[in-house]
Amino acid sequence: MSRSLFLSLLTYALLLAGIVTLQGEFIALALPLVSYLLIGYLQAPERIALEATRQLSIERAVPNQDVELTVTVTNAGSSIEEILINDLIPPGLNVRDKASRHLVRLASGESYTFAYTVSGPRGGYVFNGLDVQVNDHLAVRRFKVRVEAKGRLFVLPPVMRLRHIAIRPRRTRVYAGSIPARAGGTGTEFFGVREYQPGDPPHSINWRASARSVEALYSNEYQQERVADVGIVVDGRLRTNEFARGHSLFDHSVQAAASIADALLNQGNRVGLLLYSTYLGWTLPGYGRIQRERILQALANARTGDSQVFSDLEHIPTRLFPPESQIIFVSPLIDDDFKPLVQLRAQGYDVLVISPNPVKFELSYLGTSNPNVNLAGRVMHMERVLLLQKLQRANIQVLDWDVREPFDLLVKRSLSHAPAWLRAIRR
């Protein structure tokens, strides 16, 4: 019940009592309440016109990085005796320093500026505005208004700088890049020997091969290097990512996907992203920095989810990926994933699986003191090794990632096939 209604009811009750009993003293009792109500109403602000602006110290942050928000509220209406400003913080962000709620007095034309610091986990956060409560002197009348002050903050997943990722999809695009195109032409890596053709530079003549033949000269042919289409699929299914006590491998998967996407885009490839969880989150393939930003924003908003439709990998929409392109699948993997992955391979895609190791992850916080846990861990480890071996036999490259190890070290060890020019220098 509002304060004014409460006081009004009391006042009317006293007046009614005065009428019924014909005693003027009841009216006397009601007079302080009437004075309170009338003065409250008379002093209520005539016109409420508030404007607000918001500034963020940075709009792209890494998880748990401090971001300072500065909010300025300007009163373009009549003077307000009491104004309670509550900046609406998107769920997930925490106030680290100072306060997002203030109680102030704002004269007409006056501004009030406050700043506070927030931080939060990976995600995309939208600031819509401020909840403002305007009171008269006695708070008899209260006005609740929403003042718009837009702002966006992206807490992006951390990106590890990966030097070079050696992938070899069957089909490449026409533009020059760093991925061997399985075709002869200009390049740096030896591809084969063919008969000399007019126009071949003299230094490309293979004198050793030419010496064996009296009829023709032979030239060395080098492998063309081009850019490729890469589709990164991030597995966000709840049942593969979530473990006991709220532990999740999903953030590791997201970090791996972000680092891989960054490295591949830096190499000039066309990269797309598919989030496979409650729904299919598809980021159209593209090149360059803008695409990097799109992918990082999509990964910032990625969440695990449970869906009956996407509970297994049968519904990966392969038509999104160009034929014979490279697919990088980031998932902790379960036994049921074997068949769909082999089907992808059978359709001509080059499949690389980056799999954060769920067994080691779970054992790392369960501890090894319990013999039952140890035994279960060993059984699960064997099952996983078996699954990975089966995938490798199906010509699917698998990176088994113990998440306690930095991801860049794993990539350096397993995927960093240095480009030919670098290897030539090293020789």
Next chain:
Amino acid sequence: MTTIALILSILLGNLSLAVGYRQGGAAGYSIWFLLLGALWLFTHFRKWYWFSSIALLVMIVAAAYGVWLGYPTVWMVLGAVGGLLGWDLSDFARRLGYAAPMDDTRTMERRHLERVGIVAALGLGLALLSIFLRFERLAFEVAVGLLILAVLGLTRLVIGLRK
């Protein structure tokens, strides 16, 4: 500052009612008003601010009952004014709880206490004036007519101000 004023208001209201009832010959009730005051303070410090509305209701009803029984009206009016002040300051203290440490709450407190003091003084003055200023007895029909007119006028004024 607000807390001190709140304590004084609660004391003023409940002591006035206690004294009024005592003077009226119902000394047994006085202790209940002191207990009510203590309970109100206890709930306030526990931040159970909703209790202030119940306390005000109880005090207004008690003051009205005292008036009906013919106890000294001045004490009853003082009880009602004390209850009103306590109710206002309790809600003000709740609102101050939303302020950030860097907000200038002292100035707000001072201004609020000034204004609510003026309102209380005005209400009390009018009430006392109405008690001591008496006209000759009016006919029953005229009195009822005037009161209905007052209620309607007040309602119309409140609706008008709300717009």
